[in-house]
Amino acid sequence: MDTDTEARSTQHEVVVIIGGGFGGLHVAKSLRRSSASIVLVDRRNYHLFQPLLYQVATAELEPANIAAPIREILHKQGNATVALGEVTSVDLENKLVQFDGGKIDYDYLVIASGLRQSYFGHDEFRAHAPGLKSIDDALEIRRRLLLAFEEAEWEADEQARRAKLTFVVVGGGPTGVELAGAIKDVASDILPTEFRNIRKDTAHVIIVDAGPRLVLAMPEDLGERARRVLEKMGVEIRQNVCVTDVTDGGVQIGDDFIAAENVFWAAGVQGQEWVKSLGVELDGCGRVFVGPDMAIPGHKNVFVVGDAAHAIDAKTGKPVPGLAQGAIQTGNFVAAIIRRELDGTNGRQRPAFHYHDKGSMAIIGRGNAIAAIGKRHFGGFFGWLTWCFVHVMFLVGFGNKLLVMADWFWNLIRRKRSARLITGDPEVHVKRLRA
Amino acid sequence: MDTDTEARSTQHEVVVIIGGGFGGLHVAKSLRRSSASIVLVDRRNYHLFQPLLYQVATAELEPANIAAPIREILHKQGNATVALGEVTSVDLENKLVQFDGGKIDYDYLVIASGLRQSYFGHDEFRAHAPGLKSIDDALEIRRRLLLAFEEAEWEADEQARRAKLTFVVVGGGPTGVELAGAIKDVASDILPTEFRNIRKDTAHVIIVDAGPRLVLAMPEDLGERARRVLEKMGVEIRQNVCVTDVTDGGVQIGDDFIAAENVFWAAGVQGQEWVKSLGVELDGCGRVFVGPDMAIPGHKNVFVVGDAAHAIDAKTGKPVPGLAQGAIQTGNFVAAIIRRELDGTNGRQRPAFHYHDKGSMAIIGRGNAIAAIGKRHFGGFFGWLTWCFVHVMFLVGFGNKLLVMADWFWNLIRRKRSARLITGDPEVHVKRLRA
Numbered sequence: 001m002d003t004d005t006e007a008r009s010t011q012h013e014v015v016v017i018i019g020g021g022f023g024g025l026h027v028a029k030s031l032r033r034s035s036a037s038i039v040l041v042d043r044r045n046y047h048l049f050q051p052l053l054y055q056v057a058t059a060e061l062e063p064a065n066i067a068a069p070i071r072e073i074l075h076k077q078g079n080a081t082v083a084l085g086e087v088t089s090v091d092l093e094n095k096l097v098q099f100d101g102g103k104i105d106y107d108y109l110v111i112a113s114g115l116r117q118s119y120f121g122h123d124e125f126r127a128h129a130p131g132l133k134s135i136d137d138a139l140e141i142r143r144r145l146l147l148a149f150e151e152a153e154w155e156a157d158e159q160a161r162r163a164k165l166t167f168v169v170v171g172g173g174p175t176g177v178e179l180a181g182a183i184k185d186v187a188s189d190i191l192p193t194e195f196r197n198i199r200k201d202t203a204h205v206i207i208v209d210a211g212p213r214l215v216l217a218m219p220e221d222l223g224e225r226a227r228r229v230l231e232k233m234g235v236e237i238r239q240n241v242c243v244t245d246v247t248d249g250g251v252q253i254g255d256d257f258i259a260a261e262n263v264f265w266a267a268g269v270q271g272q273e274w275v276k277s278l279g280v281e282l283d284g285c286g287r288v289f290v291g292p293d294m295a296i297p298g299h300k301n302v303f304v305v306g307d308a309a310h311a312i313d314a315k316t317g318k319p320v321p322g323l324a325q326g327a328i329q330t331g332n333f334v335a336a337i338i339r340r341e342l343d344g345t346n347g348r349q350r351p352a353f354h355y356h357d358k359g360s361m362a363i364i365g366r367g368n369a370i371a372a373i374g375k376r377h378f379g380g381f382f383g384w385l386t387w388c389f390v391h392v393m394f395l396v397g398f399g400n401k402l403l404v405m406a407d408w409f410w411n412l413i414r415r416k417r418s419a420r421l422i423t424g425d426p427e428v429h430v431k432r433l434r435a
Numbered sequence: 436m437d438t439d440t441e442a443r444s445t446q447h448e449v450v451v452i453i454g455g456g457f458g459g460l461h462v463a464k465s466l467r468r469s470s471a472s473i474v475l476v477d478r479r480n481y482h483l484f485q486p487l488l489y490q491v492a493t494a495e496l497e498p499a500n501i502a503a504p505i506r507e508i509l510h511k512q513g514n515a516t517v518a519l520g521e522v523t524s525v526d527l528e529n530k531l532v533q534f535d536g537g538k539i540d541y542d543y544l545v546i547a548s549g550l551r552q553s554y555f556g557h558d559e560f561r562a563h564a565p566g567l568k569s570i571d572d573a574l575e576i577r578r579r580l581l582l583a584f585e586e587a588e589w590e591a592d593e594q595a596r597r598a599k600l601t602f603v604v605v606g607g608g609p610t611g612v613e614l615a616g617a618i619k620d621v622a623s624d625i626l627p628t629e630f631r632n633i634r635k636d637t638a639h640v641i642i643v644d645a646g647p648r649l650v651l652a653m654p655e656d657l658g659e660r661a662r663r664v665l666e667k668m669g670v671e672i673r674q675n676v677c678v679t680d681v682t683d684g685g686v687q688i689g690d691d692f693i694a695a696e697n698v699f700w701a702a703g704v705q706g707q708e709w710v711k712s713l714g715v716e717l718d719g720c721g722r723v724f725v726g727p728d729m730a731i732p733g734h735k736n737v738f739v740v741g742d743a744a745h746a747i748d749a750k751t752g753k754p755v756p757g758l759a760q761g762a763i764q765t766g767n768f769v770a771a772i773i774r775r776e777l778d779g780t781n782g783r784q785r786p787a788f789h790y791h792d793k794g795s796m797a798i799i800g801r802g803n804a805i806a807a808i809g810k811r812h813f814g815g816f817f818g819w820l821t822w823c824f825v826h827v828m829f830l831v832g833f834g835n836k837l838l839v840m841a842d843w844f845w846n847l848i849r850r851k852r853s854a855r856l857i858t859g860d861p862e863v864h865v866k867r868l869r870a
Binding site: 046062083139146420 | 481500516588855857
C-alpha cells in the first residue's frame with residue numbers, strides 16, 4: 001500500500017497497530033483525536049472477549065456473544081482503517097510491515113499481537129489436545145465435548161465408555177480451572193435429564209498441572225480454595241506432574257497413562273511466529289523485551305503492548321501480568337506517548353509504565369468463583385456474583401447486548417445451555433451399541 | 436443394538452425415526468403417550484429451523500438462535516431415545532437400520548431424512564458454490580460473504596475488485612430470493628459506514644434462474660412482485676438461463692461468463708444417498724414414492740414424511756409441498772396411524788393424507804416480504820410484519836428465546852448485524868493493496 005506517499009503529502013503520520021485485542025483496540029481508540037492516520041491489522045475480523053471464551057467451549061455462549069467486528073467498533077473513528085491480514089514479518093530498518101498479500105509503511109508501530117498456545121515443543125500434541133485461544137479452538141472443544149457424551153450413550157464396552165467420558169485438562173491456570181469446572185457443570189446439567197444410559201457421576205474430569213498449586217498467578221489461599229471447590233465437585237487434580245505424551249487414547253504422565261479420549265490444552269503460551277523476524281531480544285516464551293516506555297530498546301517508534309511484551313512495572317519491579325487489564329493499561333499508556341509526540345508536546349522524557357492492579361478473578365463451576373481485589377481475597381457465591389457483574393457489565397458496554405446477556409444469565413440460572421450444537425462434520429466413533 | 440430382544444420382552448414395539456427435522460420430531464412427539472419405544476436417529480445433534488438459515492449466512496443470527504439439541508426437545512419424553520449417527524442403509528426385508536457403527540431393528544420405520552443440495556450431476560461445482568442446507572453451509576457462505584468485502588476494501592485492481600464484489604445466487608426459489616435480498620442488505624448496512632474504499636452500490640448481486648419466473652411455487656403475481664422489489668434494490672435477475680460451469684473465477688451461462696468470486700447455490704435438491712439402498716421406486720429427485728397413507732407401497736410399516744416423500748394430496752391430486760408445514764402435517768398424520776395400530780384400534784382402513792395449505796411466504800430484503808395465505812396475496816411492509824410475527828412466534832415457542840428474539844428484532848431495525856464473524860481459517864487473497 002502506498003500510504004507512505006499519501007501520509008507524507010497530507011502530513012499525517014501513520015500508526016500501524018498489529019492486533020485488535022484489548023491492547024491494540026485501546027491504542028486505536030486513544031488516538032481518535034490525534035492527527036495520526038491509523039491502520040489496524042488483524043488476521044481476524046473481530047475483537048474477542050477472551051475471558052469468556054471457555055463458555056463458548058462449554059456451550060453457554062455463542063461466538064457472536066463474546067466477539068464484535070473490529071470494523072464496527074472503529075467505524076465512527078474517521079482516522080482509523082482496518083485491514084484483515086496475517087502479518088508475516090516486520091522490517092524495523094525500513095519501517096515496513098509485511099503481511100499476506102501486501103505491505104504497509106509506518107511511522108509508529110504498535111505490536112499488540114498477543115500470545116498463542118504453546119505445546120512446549122510438542123506441536124504433535126495439538127491434534128489430540130486442542131487449546132483455547134480462538135473461537136475456532138472453542139468450537140472444536142465444544143464439538144469434542146458434546147460428541148463424547150453422544151458416543152458414550154451408545155458405547156457398550158465399559159472400558160471404552162470410561163475413556164470417552166474422561167476429560168483431561170492440561171494446565172491449572174485460570175483457563176484450566178474454569179474449563180474443568182465448566183465441563184463438570186455440563187455433565188451435571190445434561191446427563192441426568194437427556195441421556196438414558198450414562199449417569200452424571202460417570203463423567204470424569206482431571207486437571208493435570210506441572211506447578212505446585214492451582215492458579216499460581218493468584219494468591220495462595222485462593223489457589224487452595226479453588227482446589228477444595230473443584231475436588232468437592234468431583235474434579236481430580238494432579239499437581240507437580242508433566243505430560244510426556246498425548247495420543248488418541250490418552251495422556252502419558254511419566255509412568256502413568258490416563259485413558260481419555262478428550263484432552264484439552266490450557267498449559268502454555270508463546271509469542272507469534274512472525275515476532276522472531278524483528279531480530280530483537282525475546283524471552284523464553286517469545287515475548288519481546290521492552291523498556292519502561294514499552295518501546296523496544298533502540299527502536300523508539302516501535303512499541304509492544306499487552307502480553308506480547310515482556311514488561312516490568314517501573315514502580316514495583318514485578319512483571320506486568322498477561323491479563324486484559326495489562327493490555328488495556330499498556331495500550332492507553334503507549335497511545336498517550338504517541339499522541340504527545342505527534343502534538344510536539346514531548347519536551348520532557350517519556351514516562352515509565354506502572355501497572356494498576358484492579359484485581360483478578362476466576363470462576364470455578366456455577367455459583368462459585370475466586371477473586372483477589374486489592375488486599376481482599378474472597379470466593380464462593382459472592383465471588384461468583386462479583387464475577388458475573390464485572391463480566392456482564394463489560395460485555396454489555398462492549399456490544400450493547402443487554403438482552404442477550406439477560407438471556408445468558410437466565411439460562412445460567414435454569415442450567416440451560418442454548419448453544420449445544422455439534423457443528424463441523426461429526427464422525428461418530430462407537431465401537432459397540434447398547435440399548 | 437439389541438433393542439429387538441428388549442423390546443419384545445417388555446412388549447414395546449420399536450419405532451425408529453430417521454431424521455430430527457420438522458417431520459421426524461412431530462412423529463416422535465405425537466407418539467409420546469403411545470406404548471411404543473422410539474429411537475430417533477440423526478447425524479446432527481440438533482433440530483434446525485431451516486427457514487431462517489439464510490439469516491445465519493448473512494450474519495443476522497447465530498446458529499444456536501435457530502437450532503436446538505434434539506435431546507433437549509425430547510428429554511421429558513420417557514419413551515424416546517436419541518442416537519447421533521449417519522444412516523448408511525435400510526434393510527426392509529429384515530427390518531433393520533444400519534448406521535455408522537451399529538444397527539437397529541424396528542417394527543415401524545419412519546423416514547424423515549429430508550433432502551440435500553443437488554448440483555444436477557455436477558458435484559464439482561460444490562467447492563466453488565456452497566449450498567444452504569446446513570449450519571455449516573450457512574457459516575461457509577457467511578465466511579465468504581464477509582471475506583469478499585474485506586478483500587475488496589484493499590484490492591487496487593479495478594477488475595479484480597469487481598469480481599470480489601459480485602455475488603451470484605444460483606436459483607430463484609424462496610431460498611435464492613431471500614439470500615440475494617439479504618446480501619444486498621448486508622452491503623447497504625456495512626459498506627457505507629465501516630469501509631473506507633468501497634461504496635455500497637459496488638456490491639453486485641445477480642440471481643441466475645433456470646425457470647421462467649421467481650418463486651415458481653408461489654402465485655404468479657407474487658413472483659412478479661418479488662422481481663420488482665429485488666430489481667428496485669439493485670439485484671440483477673437472469674431468468675431462463677442454465678449454469679453450465681462454475682469455477683473459481685465465476686459462472687458460465689451458455690456463452691456468457693459472469694466474473695464473480697462469490698457463487699452460492701440455491702438451485703436444486705435431491706434425496707439422501709442411503710435412500711437408494713431401500714430398493715424401492717424413487718422419483719427424479721430421489722424422493723420415495725408413497726401411497727395415500729404415506730407408507731411405501733408393499734411395506735405397510737415403513738413411512739416417509741416431509742420432503743423425503745413424493746406424496747400426492749388425496750383430495751386435490753396435487754403434490755404435497757416440501758415446506759415445514761408439509762413435514763409437520765405428514766409427521767402428525769403418520770404418528771396417528773401408528774398410534775392407532777399400536778392400540779389395536781385399527782379396525783377401519785388407514786386414512787389418506789390431505790394437506791391443509793396454511794400459506795407460504797418469503798422475505799425480500801428488510802421491510803419487504805411476499806405472502807400467500809388462503810386466497811389472499813400480499814406483500815410489502817405488511818407482508819414483512821406478518822413474516823416476522825409468524826417466524827418470531829415460532830422460534831419463541833421452539834426455544835423460549837424471547838429475549839434473543841427481541842434482540843434480533845432490535846438489531847434488525849437498527850441494521851446491526853451482531854454475528855459478523857469470520858470463523859474458520861480465513862486466507863485472504865488480495866492481489867494488490869490500495870490505500
